[in-house]
Structures are given as C-alpha cells and as structure tokens.
Amino acid sequence: MNILRNLAAIILVALVINGCDYVQPYTPKVVVVVDTTGVITSTITDFTTVRNVLIEDYSGHHCGNCPLGALELDTLINVYGQQVVPVNIQAGFFANYLASPYTTVFSTSVGNDWDNTFGISAIGNPAGMVDRHSGPPNGFWDTWGTWPDSCQIILPQPNAANIKITNVYRAAKRSLTTTVTSTFLQALPSSYKLSVVVTEDSIIDYQLNYHHTPEDEPNYVFNHMLKASFNGSWGDTLATAPTSNATFTKTYSLALGTSVNTSGIPNILVDKHCHVVAFIYDAATLDVIQAAECWVTQ
Numbered sequence: 001m002n003i004l005r006n007l008a009a010i011i012l013v014a015l016v017i018n019g020c021d022y023v024q025p026y027t028p029k030v031v032v033v034v035d036t037t038g039v040i041t042s043t044i045t046d047f048t049t050v051r052n053v054l055i056e057d058y059s060g061h062h063c064g065n066c067p068l069g070a071l072e073l074d075t076l077i078n079v080y081g082q083q084v085v086p087v088n089i090q091a092g093f094f095a096n097y098l099a100s101p102y103t104t105v106f107s108t109s110v111g112n113d114w115d116n117t118f119g120i121s122a123i124g125n126p127a128g129m130v131d132r133h134s135g136p137p138n139g140f141w142d143t144w145g146t147w148p149d150s151c152q153i154i155l156p157q158p159n160a161a162n163i164k165i166t167n168v169y170r171a172a173k174r175s176l177t178t179t180v181t182s183t184f185l186q187a188l189p190s191s192y193k194l195s196v197v198v199t200e201d202s203i204i205d206y207q208l209n210y211h212h213t214p215e216d217e218p219n220y221v222f223n224h225m226l227k228a229s230f231n232g233s234w235g236d237t238l239a240t241a242p243t244s245n246a247t248f249t250k251t252y253s254l255a256l257g258t259s260v261n262t263s264g265i266p267n268i269l270v271d272k273h274c275h276v277v278a279f280i281y282d283a284a285t286l287d288v289i290q291a292a293e294c295w296v297t298q
Helices: 003-019 066-083 109-118 144-154
Strands: 030-034 039-044 053-059 084-090 127-130 161-170 175-184 191-200 203-208 216-222 225-229 236-240 247-255 274-282 288-295
Touching: 053 066, 053 144, 053 288, 066 084, 066 144, 066 203, 066 216, 084 109, 084 191, 084 274, 084 288, 109 225, 127 144, 161 274, 161 288, 175 191, 175 274, 191 247, 236 247
Parallel strands: 053 084, 084 225
Antiparallel strands: 030 039, 039 161, 053 127, 161 175, 175 247, 191 225, 191 236, 191 274, 203 216, 274 288
C-alpha cells in the first residue's frame, strides 16, 4: 500500500466528518429537474466510451479493520471519480447484532445472498470484489489492498455496454421509479443480466475502528451502503448473445420507507443520501461488464 496516500485519505475524511453530518464523497454528473408539482427527475449522462468499475466492499460494524477498506474505496473515488461505482455490503459475522453499542443491523437479504454465494466474509473482511471478476488466485475475492491494481487493469479496457439511469422521485409519497436503459456496444456471446439496487450515504452509527481513539467510534460515517433492491438478488435477464447496439429498457419502482433488513427493521432511507446503482453482468461467470449510479435527488 501507498502509506502517504492512505494518510491523505484519512486526513481528508476526518476534515469532512468534523465539518458536518452529511458527507458527499463525490458528485456524479447528473441532470436534476424539479417540476412545478415537486416531482424530481434525475438522469445520469451516457457513458458511450467510458468503462466504469463496480467495487463491492464487504464489511461489518464490529470489524475493527474494515474502515481501512472504506478509506481505500474513497481514495479510488478521488482518483477515478464517477468511473468507480461503490457498494458497501454489510454481511457476515461482523455485521451481526452485538451487545451495545453495536445494536444496529445493517445487513440485507440481498447482501446476505451475495455473501453466501461469493463467500467474501468467510475469507475475512475487509475485502470485496472488483467487477466480480473470477479466477486465480482468489476466485471472486479481492483484498482491499489489491483494488487499485484491479482498477488499473479493468478501467482502460473497451466499454462493452452503456447504462443510462433516470430516476423519478415523488417526495410526498416517497416513491421512486427508476428506468434503466442498457445498450450493448458490441456483439457478445453470453447471456447477460441487470441488477438494480439502492445505496445510501452519510449513515451515522457506531463502528469498531482499530485506527481511531476510542476504538468504539460513535460517529462513524457509513457511505455507499446497500439498502434495497429493485429486482431481487440476481436481477433480470437482459439478453442472450446481444448484437451491437441492441438496447433494452426496464422500469422499476419502490418506496424508500418500506425496505426491510434481515432483522425485520424498516430502513427509512434519507432520499437526498440515496443512489440508484445498476450493473450488467454475465449470467454464467457473474463477471460485471458495466456499472453506473445516479443520485435520487440533490
């Protein structure tokens, strides 16, 4: 690891956290329109030539080293901007209910399904996946220290698909409708699926942090946290052997106040802290070929 880079990231995050209770790690390029009735429409710009990368950070609130993974993720966002699409998954032993003060359960059924399939937390957190690329030496698993190397390999590759996200949010009803338009930019031989989830930033709670005094950090800021899914753990089938320029549009809806975590506790999401994340993956290998995210509102 680059020690100086990590120190810079720690200082940056500390300054932001001390300044306010809402931390916006970065700002995607999104067009936001509010009509006369208060309906908010946000649209992410097309990425016709740019390859993005999905980074899934598996962690838990009583995992003392997991803040290192979060810092590395924010460092990569600072380096690559919106080309990094982040999702934090609270799953496994370290995300379970524990004695006070670790009583909030942030795990979700979708995150648990992913963790059970990929086995990330069983190997040891903090760890995760970069585009869910499988193969030696670790299978799907990627320790946080190798995420920069994976980004350097993947991001220069040609973009195989484009994702456009349009969110329509009705604040009075807390209803969110998301339309995802996927365009394949080259002919591909496999079957491909689309997953669409909601993440939330700026959640303040306890985190065990071996690199903080005290170690029981009461005002830790959780960002990019997986909170809900529009289309289940494994998404919908888009196409089999799509041709170049083949385009598919899917629309989904959910209410931000009704998602439920694995303990049956409703997750009342804060709309201005939420993103929609969409990614296309190979149904056979599970490798992600493109990802994108878009604010719900700003």
